[in-house]
């Protein structure tokens with residue numbers, strides 16, 4: 001039997017098969033919550049590009065974790081978030097938790113929509129994820145032994161999605177996080193060369209960082225057949241967001257959870273033990 005505070009609560013996790021979403025789903029289910037996964041592959045299917053698909057996913061939902069794909073900075077994201085938040089409110093949703101990105105003006109416009117919704121809200125504004133190197137766009141570079149990105153010596157405080165999921169679950173299930181913006185980063189400012197060093201140490205093989213010109217990186221991405229919106233997002237992230245604006249640490253994980261965030265080196269050791277980075 002469910003504990004009484006979980007009774008009658010259905011939580012929608014939009015992006016519930018993604019890097020943060022699947023961890024949020026697992027934690028909520030383990031704690032006994034009724035969870036609905038929002039993704040194009042779920043049943044009922046949720047598609048940001050098809051407004052008609054949203055309504056069936058919102059039936060009976062009390063709280064929602066919102067992750068927008070591929071990025072809140074994409075053209076059209078603000079309109080989609082506005083429409084989704086309005087519909088969620090009409091359907092009786094009480095609490096929204098939005099995953100946002102640091103240093104993105106467009107993402108902050110989406111944060112404003114959630115904050116002005118009249119519903120309970122929490123914003124989780126995250127730095128770049130550790131898991132981009134294990135579950136995301138850069139895993140093939142790790143497997144090939146060379147991180148080839150137009151990153152120069154810029155620093156980024158990579159954050160672990162386990163920490164983001166812990167913060168999101170706390171915000172979805174505990175009243176004390178309502179009205180808070182948690183800016184979450186890892187504990188260390190890292191260059192991409194630092195990332196390569198930690199990955200080399202954890203895997204026991206040489207993984208180098210090679211700085212490449214922005215234009216040739218984008219051309220290579222286009223030629224590799226990467227989806228148009230993913231190329232757009234990488235272009236935006238490396239040309240605009242990685243300009244030093246996010247080169248500082250924040251204590252959002254500690255504020256939300258009362259503990260420090262996971263270091264990239266610990267993440268690298270944990271993932272190396274799973275064997276997914278073993279040479280092809």
Ligand SMILES: NC(=O)c1ccc[n+]([C@@H]2O[C@H](COP(=O)([O-])OP(=O)(O)OC[C@H]3O[C@@H](n4cnc5c(N)ncnc54)[C@H](OP(=O)(O)O)[C@@H]3O)[C@@H](O)[C@H]2O)c1
Pocket residue numbers: 014015016017018019020021038039040041042046047048049067068069070071072099100101102126127128129132136
């Ligand atoms: N990666 C980072 O470093 C980083 C940093 C800060 C913030 N963020 C933000 O985190 C959010 C999610 O990024 P992520 O890297 O975690 O994504 P991800 O792991 O690639 O997961 C994407 C999720 O969204 C779903 N999805 C994709 N397209 C969809 C669509 N058109 N309609 C409905 N669902 C869709 C996917 O499932 P289906 O394919 O089944 O639909 C999946 O569940 C983005 O808003 C991003 O800006 C990312």
